[in-house]
Amino acid sequence: MTDTPDPRFPLLGVEERRRALHFTSSAPRRFPAGAPLFAAGDRDSPAFLILEGTVEVTVRGTDGGDATLVEHGPGSITGEVGQLAGHPALATGRAGPRGCLAAAFDADHLRALIVGSADIGEKVMHAFVSRRTTMIGRGTGATIVGSAHTPEVQRVQRFLSRNGYPHTLLDTENDTDAGELVERLVTDDALLPLVVCPNGTVLNGPTDAEIGIALGLTPTLDPTACHDVVIVGAGPAGLATAVYAASEGLSVLIVDAHSFGGQAGASNRIENYLGFPAGITGQALTGRAFTQAQKFGAQIAIPIDVSHIQCGGPSRDRTIPITLQTSTGIALTTRAVVIATGARYRRPPIHDLARYESTAVSYWASAIEAEECRGTTALLVGGGNSAGQAAVYLAPHLEQLHVIIRGEGLHTSMSRYLVERIADLPNVHVHTRSEVVALRGPIQGYFQATVRHRSTDVLTEYGISRLFSFIGADPNTAWLSECAVAVDDHGFILTGAATSHANPVTSVDRRAPLETSVPGIFAVGDVRAGSTKRVAAAVGDGAAVVAQLHAYYATNL
Ligand SMILES: Cc1cc2nc3c(=O)[nH]c(=O)nc-3n(C[C@H](O)[C@H](O)[C@H](O)COP(=O)(O)OP(=O)(O)OC[C@H]3O[C@@H](n4cnc5c(N)ncnc54)[C@H](O)[C@@H]3O)c2cc1C
Known part of the structure; x- marks a missing residue:
């Protein structure tokens, strides 16, 4: 052998x-x-x-x-x-x-x-x-020291996991050495968790931004550099743009406020993306794209939030670079911008939701949440595909899962394969024409969720350990409010011919299909009005926009 x-x-x-x-x-x-x-x-x-x-x-x-x-x-x-x-x-x-x-x-x-x-x-x-x-x-890499049950430890775990950074947790609840270490070193709980970097540097209660800098996820940006393109958002659309743009020789900077992968990175199994017949986790798919973008020389900076674009509006002088303001205080200068900021989960209108959000409400379902809820009863709100995927993923970890939907049945809003899988799961109970109206009790451990039947008004109480919510998303465009980029009534960015309604242009000044109302600023993926909200469509936008960038440089700069 x-x-x-x-x-x-x-x-x-x-x-x-x-x-x-x-x-x-x-x-x-x-x-x-x-x-x-x-x-x-x-x-x-x-x-x-x-x-x-x-x-x-x-x-x-x-x-x-x-x-x-x-x-x-x-x-x-x-x-x-x-x-x-x-x-x-x-x-x-x-x-x-x-x-x-x-x-x-x-x-x-x-x-x-x-x-x-x-x-x-x-x-x-x-x-x-x-x-x-x-x-x-x-778990080689960073070491987190703290209690696995605290939201701060879970935040750090989530940040490192989503960014594909190896780490391990020393849980002070189970590991006496870790507990003693914390007692010796930390006088104030606000300084927890400790994060020990590979070079031995210890961070006390760090923010994601501090971790990003210490671990090198956030590179030192050159404030004097003028990039060919800055891509805002490292979800599938932004990563695809980065791969195609960098492989075609453009100087590319891609920034993301949280992690690479965007919404797709939160998906436990994407089964409909071309070429993966067995399905693939969103983290694995977008992790490959992240590495691919780096291979071609795209510079990636995470976590950096872009808060504002100074662009000069629809009639801007195209020879003057565009400036982006960031959460780090550094202004980024670029010949063109691709907005790929996608969408953000919607919060269900439940009384007292905010009180439970840091401990018992999740807008995603990763291995961390599944482990936290193991053997308990949970409740999931939503009837779309992301809700279906989460239900299928969570069910084997849970005692019972109650799925609450407002409609008549899952078949109207969910792909058939997911409806069939859910039907085969004996511990998943679908409650139609229902909505969660209130949460009561402790914010950790078991608490009560009140569910109202929308036809009969009957109220039912469920003792649950966590509420999962998957009820759709709104575009991440609030940060554009002071910029002249035109959006539709729901806040999605208008591109191409659609911009002429918001901002009439002459035929000479017609926008490229993925160009916004402001020349040199493009929009791709879920954030774009009229886009198909799917990974493949976002990736397609990313590939297409690069040809339009080349045309823009050729005619304008
Ligand atoms: C749980 C779940 C499961 C899904 N499953 C599937 C599936 O099976 N198949 C499928 O085809 N689609 C699926 N989708 C939909 C798919 O994930 C999206 O269509 C896709 O991720 C859109 O990509 P995007 O790059 O346009 O935006 P997003 O994925 O939303 O990425 C946007 C990125 O921009 C960043 N950002 C936002 N604002 C700023 C800012 N101001 N500064 C810097 N960065 C910013 C965000 O942090 C984020 O990383 C799923 C979605 C979810 C939530």
């Missing part, structure tokens, strides 16, 4: 090494035994192709000691997906007992190798993605 090679650790053959050496950022260098090639937390640390000797890669364990991840030998390349963007290293690499000879590839040269040499690029990309996946599985 032959051993199947481990795709995480491919070896380049002699001829491949020779070709790879054309792309190095510096000449091969000899490292004596034990000398560091890179250290966890180092920014812009290159990947290394090992030519002679070995490199031992270690990570710091939760006990503070070093754990060996792998020993690279000749033909192996160190690194993982973070190296594509110059993100801080997650591990430390030292020359083995007989030293090593290694050639470095900084982020630019690494991407040039991957794009310029397709066969080597395929091996390296497979290796990097599967190494990151392994690290996520092992």
